[in-house]
Amino acid sequence: MTTSLSRHALAAVIGSMLAIAFAAPAAARQPTQDHAKQAQQHKRAADKQADKKQAEKSKAHKATPAVQRSQARASRQPAQSRAVERRTVERRVVERRPDAVSRQVVERRQAAAQRQHEAAERSAERRRDSRERAARQDQQQRLAAQRNAQQRAGHERDARARIERQQSQHERSERARQEHAREQSLAAQRIAEQRRMADRQATQARRVSQHEQQRRIEQQRRRIADYRQSIERRQTLERQRARILQQQRRMAQYRYQQEYYRRLRAQQARLVAQRYDYNNPYFYTPASYRYSWGGNAYTTNRYGADLLRQAVNYGYQEGLRAGRADRYDRWAADYRDSYAYRDASFGYNNYYVRQDDYNYYFRQGFQRGYNDGYYDRSRYGRVDNGDAMILQAVLALILNLQHIG
Numbered sequence: 148m149t150t151s152l153s154r155h156a157l158a159a160v161i162g163s164m165l166a167i168a169f170a171a172p173a174a175a176r177q178p179t180q181d182h183a184k185q186a187q188q189h190k191r192a193a194d195k196q197a198d199k200k201q202a203e204k205s206k207a208h209k210a211t212p213a214v215q216r217s218q219a220r221a222s223r224q225p226a227q228s229r230a231v232e233r234r235t236v237e238r239r240v241v242e243r244r245p246d247a248v249s250r251q252v253v254e255r256r257q258a259a260a261q262r263q264h265e266a267a268e269r270s271a272e273r274r275r276d277s278r279e280r281a282a283r284q285d286q287q288q289r290l291a292a293q294r295n296a297q298q299r300a301g302h303e304r305d306a307r308a309r310i311e312r313q314q315s316q317h318e319r320s321e322r323a324r325q326e327h328a329r330e331q332s333l334a335a336q337r338i339a340e341q342r343r344m345a346d347r348q349a350t351q352a353r354r355v356s357q358h359e360q361q362r363r364i365e366q367q368r369r370r371i372a373d374y375r376q377s378i379e380r381r382q383t384l385e386r387q388r389a390r391i392l393q394q395q396r397r398m399a400q401y402r403y404q405q406e407y408y409r410r411l412r413a414q415q416a417r418l419v420a421q422r423y424d425y426n427n428p429y430f431y432t433p434a435s436y437r438y439s440w441g442g443n444a445y446t447t448n449r450y451g452a453d454l455l456r457q458a459v460n461y462g463y464q465e466g467l468r469a470g471r472a473d474r475y476d477r478w479a480a481d482y483r484d485s486y487a488y489r490d491a492s493f494g495y496n497n498y499y500v501r502q503d504d505y506n507y508y509f510r511q512g513f514q515r516g517y518n519d520g521y522y523d524r525s526r527y528g529r530v531d532n533g534d535a536m537i538l539q540a541v542l543a544l545i546l547n548l549q550h551i552g
Contacts, residue, residue, distance in 0.1 A: 324525075325529070328529060328538055328539070328540075331538065331539045331540045332538075332539045334539070335539035335540075335542070335543060336539075342435070342436075342449065342452075342550055370497045370501070370502065381411070381490055381492075384486065384489065384490070385404070385408050385486060385490075388404060388486040389401065389404060389405070392404060395478075396476075397472075397473070397476045397478055398476065399471075399472040399473075399475040399476045400469070400472040400473055400476055400478065400485075402472070403468050403469055403472040403487075404485075404486045404487070406468075407465065407468075407486065407487045407490075407493065408486070410493065411490065411492070411493055414493065414494070418496060418497060428450070432448040432449070432450065433448060434446035434447055434448050434551065435447075435448050435449055435452075435550060435551060436448070436449070436451070436452045436548045436549065436550060436551065437548070437549040437551050438452075438455065438504075438546060438547065438548050438549070439547070440504070440507050440508075441507070445500075445501075445504065446551065447499060447500055448499075450498070450499045451499035451500045452546075452548055453499075454495075454496075454498065454499045454500055454505065455500060455504065455505070455508050455546055455548075456542060456546065457494055458494065458495070458505045458506075458508040458509040458512065459508050459509070459511060459512035459537055459542055459545055459546065460512060460536060460537055460542070461493055461494040461509060461512065462491070462508065462509035462510060462511060462512025462513035462514075462516065463512035463513065463515055463516035463519075463527065463528050463535060463536070463537040464512075464516060464535045465487045465493060465509075465513055465516065466482060466485075466487075466488070466512065466513035466514060466515065466516025466517035466518075466519075466520065467516040467517070467519055467520040467528070467535050468516075468520065469482065469485040469487055469488070469513070469516075469517055469520065470482070470516065470517035470518065470519065470520025470521035470522075471520040471521070471523075472520075473517075473521055474520065474521050474522075474523065480517075480518075480521045480522075482513060482514050482517035482518070485513075485517070487513065488510055488513050488514075488517075491505070491506040491507075491509040491510050491513070492505070492506060492509070493509070494509070495509075508545065508546065511545045512537055512545070515527035515528070515537065515541065516528065516535070516537070527541050528541070
């Protein structure tokens with residue numbers, strides 16, 4: 148009877164162990180430490196249940212001798228045998244548990260690998276989308292840049308073509324103007340040469356009288372004396388104008404005036420030191436030209452005519468410089484305000500014509516040169532190799548010299 152009870156108790160223990168073993172795959176989802184604790188708890192519960200049943204059976208059969216003998220034999224069974232059986236069952240349970248734990252670990256690893264793979268695929272897809280968007284944006288930017296470059300190139304071509312057309316038109320008009328000016332110059336030179344030849348022929352044919360020669364010499368001496376007396380007046384006027392220009396901060400005009408006066412002083416020094424040759428052909432060459440200004444008519448020979456031409460050219464050159472200076476100073480245009488216009492004596496050598504005549508024609512050239520310089524144009528003259536010259540047609544119109552026989 149005792150043996151039967153022991154077997155029932157052992158069967159209960161084994162059943163508990165097997166229940167634990169079959170429950171292990173479900174419990175394998177928890178960490179390994181939890182599985183061990185659960186196994187121990189089940190073991191303790193099975194032991195308690197077995198001990199409880201054993202105690203109940205012992206109580207039920209305690210009064211009979213057979214029960215006592217069975218309990219005695221069970222008590223005599225070695226505890227070591229029961230421990231060995233228990234360990235055998237436990238080992239079987241433990242041997243079956245690692246397989247479940249390994250499967251759980253493998254499943255977790257597979258799930259983690261699957262999640263990583265999916266995450267990598269999503270990340271790669273996002274990178275592909277980002278690269279595609281960047282490629283589309285780059286392509287759009289390149290296309291926009293190409294369109295802009297093509298538009299700029301088209302604008303530049305149009306601008307170059309327009310500039311070339313303008314330059315071509317300007318060059319054609321400038322060539323035509325220069326050609327016309329050259330023709331006028333050649334015509335004026337031919338006329339001047341013809342007149343000089345006529346003067347030489349007239350000079351060879353006749354000379355002025357002795358009385359006329361003496362009159363011209365006396366006139367020349369008075370001009371020299373008047374010119375030397377006017378030098379001091381010019382110096383006073385120059386100093387006054389210089390102070391006014393400095394006060395007005397017209398520095399370009401101030402520098403031009405200083406340069407003009409420097410050249411004028413050099414001319415004055417030459418004229419003061421000059422010794423006049425009264426055997427000059429002017430004094431015995433008869434008059435061959437007539438000119439007029441201020442309502443009066445005057446006559447002179449070719450030497451006087453050349454000096455009047457020089458007065459107009461010198462006036463044009465000085466006016467060109469003065470006009471540019473006022474333009475640089477951004478001053479209102481006024482050629483009469485210039486010291487050179489008021490002086491009007493640069494280039495005068497006291498020969499051939501009166502100083503008033505020289506001053507008048509100098510100012511005529513100055514006015515036209517000032518307008519060309521101030522407005523930056525070439526209406527009345529031209530510049531060749533740095534030398535400004537008034538146009539021959541304009542010169543002839545200003546002088547209006549009439550040849551007399």
